[in-house]
Amino acid sequence: MKIAEADFLILPGLGNSGPGHWQHRWAGRLANAAIVEQADWDEPDMDDWVSTIEQAIIMSTRPVVLIAHSLAVIAVAHVGQRLVDTKVRGAFLVAPPDIELNPGVPEATSPFLPVPRDPLPFPSMLVASNSDPYCSIDRAVEFATCWGSDFHQAGDAGHINVDSGHGPWPEGLLMFTRLMQRLKA
Template identity: 55%
Template sequence: MRISDTDILIIPGYSNSGPEHWQTRWEEKIRTARRVEQEDWERPEVETWAARIIEAVEAAERPVVLIAHSAGVAAVAHAAARHPLDKVKGAFLVGLPDVEADEKVPEAVKVFSPLPTDPLPFPSMMIASEDDPYCRRVRAEDFAAAWGSDFYSAGTAGHFNTESGHGPWPEGLMMFARFMQRLPAR
């Protein structure tokens, strides 16, 4: 599937993605990308965040591919569990926080617990890190298996945010391009 034939929805996590974050940079670089805005980035609500994703998918005019980071990944899982998201052709999921088990996860993000464990109704790829402070790799791998997601360990990459050195993140963009190539056209 070609990026130019899709609506790319960027789904940031807790506190949104700042100007140097890879999601913001990709949004600026990919002509068909737009951010799913949330009402309150500091106090997520599961129903509200999931509803915003569903609204954005329904408003899209072409097939949709989701690019989610951190709590945005949890929001995608909840949205998929509540609505089939028929127009979604794939999801690129990066840096899932373990909202159920990790004490370092901000309290505001724990509202996403428990995470759904039903398979996602679209192809997906989960990218995790060996040293993510918010999720052990094995937990990310467990959720990837439950969701039917392809799993990729990016080595020691922290939480895939600007603090861990992921500004433009060209390696991630290459992984995303390969993921897109594997998606069926239309």
């Protein structure tokens, strides 16, 4: 799929990822990208987040590719359980938090429990770090396997956010490009 043929819905995680985050930078670089704004970034309601993402998908006029980070990855797994006929062609899923087993994950993520394990109804790529404080690499592989996602290990990259030194994240753009090459319009 060509980049010009899709709408990109950028889905930040808890706290809206913050300024300088690669998602906000990508939103400025991709002509057809929009950040999906949630009503409450800090005390998220799972049903509200999922409904907001579904509404953004419905309102898109072209095929959709989701670009999710952190808690938004778990929200995409919930969205995938509710979509029947969809224009979502793929999802780029980065740094999912292990909200079930990791005690360091913020309590505000608990409304998203349990994490869905059914395959996503669209192609996806999950990118995870072997030094993410919120998810072990083994759990990230488990999520990718359950969801039917291609898996890419990003190395020692922390939570793949500004705090771990990932502002523009050009390596991520290369991975995203590989996903786009696999997708059908």
